[in-house]
Amino acid sequence: MPPLPDSPDLGIGLQLCVIPATAGLGHACDHVFLRAGDMQCGFMPPRPEWWACLRGGLRVLSDGRELAALAGGDVFTPQPGQPVTLQAVLDSVLVRAVPHADGHPGVPGFIAIEPGEPDWAQLLHAHGTMWAACYRGTLCLQWRAMRGPSEVSAAYLQPGMAFAPDHDDDYCIDAMVPGAGLLCCAQSPLLEAETVVMPPAGRTAATAIPASPAMAQVA
Structure with missing residues (x-):
């Protein structure tokens, strides 16, 4: 920290x-x-x-x-x-x-993610998300960096944890409990x-x- x-x-x-x-x-x-x-x-x-x-x-x-x-x-x-x-x-x-x-100023947005909801990573990527932070629940983040080792890495995001994806990173994000949420700073409104x-x-x-x-x- x-x-x-x-x-x-x-x-x-x-x-x-x-x-x-x-x-x-x-x-x-x-x-x-x-x-x-x-x-x-x-x-x-x-x-x-x-x-x-x-x-x-x-x-x-x-x-x-x-x-x-x-x-x-x-x-x-x-x-x-x-x-x-x-x-x-x-x-x-x-x-x-x-x-x-x-x-460039980003656009803040609170989003709620439910278990089993697909394609949130694609949505975040499409809106130019610069960083996103967990504010409620637990989310599983998995990613494969385009630069460096090719293996898949994983982290569990709990309230107080954030991630900042590189533009070329391949990642997915899934809610582990109902009502998990992110505060996102993106280039266009989510x-x-x-x-x-x-x-x-x-x-x-x-x-x-x-x-x-x-x-x-x-x-």
Whole structure:
């Protein structure tokens, strides 16, 4: 597991680096554990990023106005340069993804996979999935790297584990229990998002993507 940053810009909660900038995926990603009552005022994201609430409840405020109320499965995109206050209403898990300056922003999506459902790997590949992390249940990932040894490798993904497939990798993914789920960062939407919070004009909206709570960490 990568070490904790020396000076995290978000100064609350326990932060774990899920996808480091050195991974070359176009994003850095942090998994943040927040206790009920944790609050940070005046946080000002310097560049575009997105936040996914995996579990619990969070409020995002600016100048005393509530921009979004996030629960499990909600995604919020803060406006760069706008000071915001982040408050954990319940014990919560937050994922922050920050694109590199020259990276292309990905599209976050929560998906649920049932045992025996075929072709999920092909779907993830078709949408340009950069990384995906288990947030619920257990999934079996099998892959054959196109570069290096040709044998099939396997890993069992549990909540908190992620994978980042190479473009040419041949892989499949199967749910081991009903309702297993992934949080995916892909180049095109995996599912159609449903807007659940509409802030005032000029603000960004929070979206819920069909599925539910939590996830993250690099395999």
